[in-house]
Amino acid sequence: MTDLPHYTEYDTRLAAYAVIRDDDGRVLLALWNEGDQPRWTLPGGGVELAETVEEGAVREVLEETGYDVRLDGLLGVDSFVFSPAQRSNGSERPLKAVRVVFAATVTGxxxxxxxxxxxxxxxxxxxDEVRGLPRVSLVDVALGYLAAG
Incomplete structure (x- = not known):
């Protein structure tokens, strides 16, 4: 067994995202502005304590894009660990990001x-343009889910 931190020694963030495609096969991305440089990401974000993962995904898409969506199914769940040096809030604790990715359709x-x-x-x-964009790794993870689906 490796000497990994106990779950009380790191932070965990639950987030929900949506892969939204239109009739022309385009994908909807949002420009994340909190990193060292702006990068494209999936619409989505942190799930609030009192909401379900599904409610969080729908709320975040609305906040970031203006669109109401229907979730069409779970594409996958991805985890990513950020070291303290990679965190943007100055925390000295590692962060485990648990990212739930749904397929979704714009309804309004x-x-x-x-x-x-x-x-x-x-x-x-x-x-075919997404691979040339400055983007977060989650975009590639989600597109992999689509390709495998």
Whole structure:
């Protein structure tokens, strides 16, 4: 057994994201502005204490894109560990990010950028352009789920 930290010695963040494609096969991404440089990510984010993962995904998509969505199913669950040096909040504890990824469909609303949040733009991209974008690793994880599905 390796000498890994006990679960009380690191932080955990539960987050929910949506892969949303339109009729032309484009994917909706949001521009995350909290890192060292802006990078594209899936719409989504932290799940609040009193909400389900599904409710969190729907709320986050609305906040970051202006769209109401219907969740169409679970694509996968991914975990990623951030060292204290990788964290943007100055914490000296590692962080285990548990990222739940859903497929979703737009049911209403209008594309609107988030104001005062962790993203400041949302845009549709053809799938073949995504690999050339500055993006977070979760985008590749989610596109892998789609390809395997």
């Amino acid at each position: 609303g209008e594309l609107t950028p988030e104001v005062g949040g962790t993203t400041d733009e949302a845009r549709w991209f053809p799938l």
